[in-house]
Amino acid sequence: MAKLTATTAKITIPKSQLGQVYWWGIASLWDGPAPCRNGCVDFLPNRFPDVLHDLKPPTVNMGTTPIRVWETSTTHDFNFPFTARDTHSGVKSWRVERRTYESTNWSVASSGTGGGPKNPTITGVPGHSFYRVVAVDRQGNVKISPKRRVFVPREDNDLLPQGSYSGTPMEISDVNAFFGQYTTLGIGESLSYSYAQTAGQCRPFELIGPGNGDWTVAVEVNGAPYTTIDGTAFAGDRQVLFSYRMCDSTGFVFRVTEANVEFAVDGIVSKATG
DSSP states (O other): OEEOSSSOEEOOOOGGGTOSEEEEOEEEEEOOSTTOTTOEEEEESSSSSOEEEEOOOOEEEEOOSOEEGGGTOSSSEEEOOEEEEOSSSOEEEEEEEEEETTOSOOEEEEEEESOEEEOOEEEOOSEEEEEEEEEEETTOOEEEOOOEEEEEOEETTOOTTTEEESSOOEEEEOTTSGGGEEEEEOTTOEEEEEEOOOTTOOEEEEEEEOSSOOEEEEEEETTEEEEEEEGGGOOSSSEEEEEEEESSOEEEEEEEEEESSOEEEOEEESOSOO
């Protein structure tokens, strides 16, 4: 304790003795001339409760497994569930932030107020992005959650300049397809896709399409035969027909070699631009 002037005093209490959350109040007793001959008492604050000093940030709980949007949605929209809580001063606001794989900057994808379970619907960006939750309590403490990956396909009819079809591909309407349609290829027709990226930055490439097909597709990677994919091995809508982990620039060619039912492309997971 230090007396700064004749009418002021300073009391210093180490934080180690207070903890992250505490309530405080002040009481003073003054003995002097009337009307304080028997002592005058003053309190701050004047009414209960005392003043809360909260140094503890909120908590954020959420899943960390990647979200593959096409598994539950036929658009770029997806739900991002999480829970934000603060036992003491309460959650003032929250926001879901997004950073695309190619960027170093975070932007706000959704925001709101108050704590508890949240499940905002977010319109994703095609490609590979990271999402996180930033929660702020009523005394300004900030909690930033771990990152969660989200993969959003590009539509099959919007692949330029990276992707191009040979021949005359057909667009077929289907309510169960990504954005309500997919593109079909016949025997001898192909889809070529070139994926440019910085060396060493690994990420997935995935070809999405409906299963239950009677077709065979030869796959080339960087000009060399790589594998074949057989439609009879898949079932259901919006299936991952081909997956590849890329750590360098890569070129793919998907050429239909056999088909009693046309091969269908419903989307590609890559980055949004070249």
